[in-house]
Amino acid sequence: QVQLVQSGAEVKKPGASVRVSCEASGYTFTSFDVNWVRQASGQGFEWMGWMNADSGKTGYAQKFQDRLTMTRATSTNTAYMELSSLRSEDTAIYYCTRGRRRPDYSYSMDVWGKGTTVTVSS
């Protein structure tokens, strides 16, 4: 079945970097985008950026422009999200999602990973 399997929980110190992986299965990885979305405890969702899994082209939310990197390995159908210069406010659940553009030009995130908890604490 179509699924995204994310790497396990991380605990990092302020100033460090974190890398979260997202392995896709059940569909052609390069036919869709990958988006990353985060949710702080009790808060709403914050979209971080997207990546075309075929070309590797990326687009990041302005807030994360200088410390977010999204990459992929097409040989293993895996997407990666790396966030640097971590601070306590980055403590959240990070989700990878499959981004789908339909013929009517609508776009949605139709498959979600189970999330990876990243805790930033000294």
Place this chain on the structure above:
Amino acid sequence: DIQMTQSPSSLSASVGDRVSITCRASQTISKFVNWYQQEPGKAPKLLLYATSTLDSGVPSRFSGSGSGTDFTLTISSLQPEDFASYFCQQSYSMPWTFGQGTRVEIK
């Protein structure tokens, strides 16, 4: 960035009730709004895209309407498994943005 204002933030309802949740965009977004359901401790699930199209496998008691700036998610007859949180999200222009969510609780 496009702001999505969702209301109410929470509501209490009984099984069988008709429930509506609204989302207002800070500018026109045509039909490009999606709705997600999130059960406690779980990842979100796509319910509807492009305002009113049900994603695969989503029960027909869910429906969506609206255009421009005002959108509504309706559950025609609330079922026990529908007690969850619901979020709207605009896909008109990046950055994609979400409403703050509506928690649907059992009365």
